[in-house]
Amino acid sequence: MKRNDWILAAGVIAAAVLILCFQIFGSTSGGSAAVSVAVGGEPYGTYSLDEDQAVEINGTNRLIIKDGSARMEWADCPDQLCVGHRGISRSGESIICLPNQVVISVESSQDSGLDGVVR
Amino acid sequence: MKQKNQIRSRTAYFGVFTALALIFSYVETLIPINFGIPGAKLGLANLVIVIVLYKTNWREALLLSAVRIVLAGFIFGNMFSIVYSLAGGLLSLAVMTGIRKNKGFSVIGVSMAGGVSHNIGQLAVAVLVVQTYQVGYYLPVLLIAGLATGALNGVISSGVLKSLRNVNFTDN
Structure with missing residues (x-):
């Protein structure tokens, strides 16, 4: 694993977590x-x-x-x-x-x- | 005469690689892992694509990828799976070819980028097919899945490439 490999992996994970947070906080529960x-x-x-x-x-x-x-x-x-x-x-x-x-x-x-x- | 031999040997190697990629596609249908996400697979056949990309050039890898997807689609899948796989496979190969030019990436990085972009390509087709951005619900999971399977394939590929160091498939 070279340095850019780690940067790529970290970038993808960060993007996934960011999108996931967005989905969780962007949705609401309850209500009609x-x-x-x-x-x-x-x-x-x-x-x-x-x-x-x-x-x-x-x-x-x-x-x-x-x-x-x-x-x-x-x-x-x-x-x-x-x-x-x-x-x-x-x-x-x-x-x-x-x-x-x-x-x-x-x-x-x-x-x-x-x-x-x-x- | 020499050129004729080159074409013959390249054709033979291409046949072997196609068979190998198809076998991996078959093995994958036998693995009873259901990730619970549509489209998430180990992508074992991409192992062969990565190795061919490194040992020959992107043209051979592109041809192999297309032939593999169409054949595997007819044997194990359906028209739908061919369209999804083609979108994923082509985007993945384009990204891998581009990233490979950057010397800061190892085989593992190239393979990870390939796995992630493969899933992005498939998801993009899914969005076009159902005409809803809601398919994006799967994006985070597919990103991580692509990264993980890409890393696994990358580790295996780098091992195989090390063993193939002295083997030449292009006959130059």
Whole structure:
């Protein structure tokens, strides 16, 4: 390992940590949140996280909302990554099914719980 | 006559490297490690790409990378995986070729940069396909994963390259 190797590694790790912090502090929990579904970039529908329901998406995916958390119950794709994804409830979190181009994301109906961020 | 022999030997070596890269792709499908992240793999086939890049030139490595991805895609994957892998593989090779020119980097650094850029390329295609920046949710994990697998491949590559010090694949 030469010196530039270490600089590169440190840079990548720093970038990853920075983005991760941004994601954690940029998202909020609680509040009345909704789940929005998009297929191929086009909005498909928005569903409240507060009421339990099942959403059929184009016959390729089935979304279940239960106890304030949304998860993919079934998908017809071969890799089943979205089905294995844990439930999402916090604003900014998402489940993505690449083969069917389905994106499910939590959107908070209110702004971030933080008043402001000082850097 | 000498030139003809050179082409023959290069063709033979290229065939061997392609077979080796394909075997690594196959071995990778046998490893039952699921990182829980789409697209995160060990990238063992990139080991061969790095070694070819160092022992010959970027043109051979580019051809090998493209041939390997298309063949492995047809055998083990699907059209989707070919598109993702091509984006990752091409970006990765471009970055590795560029960084290699800087003498401050060792094989390990070059391989790490390759692993990270491979994941960035794949993620970029994913963003284009689903038309959402939300795929970026995976970016931090994929950065670290690329760095780790790249470092591992780099350590192995530098060992292999040391053993191949006296072997010449280009016949110059």
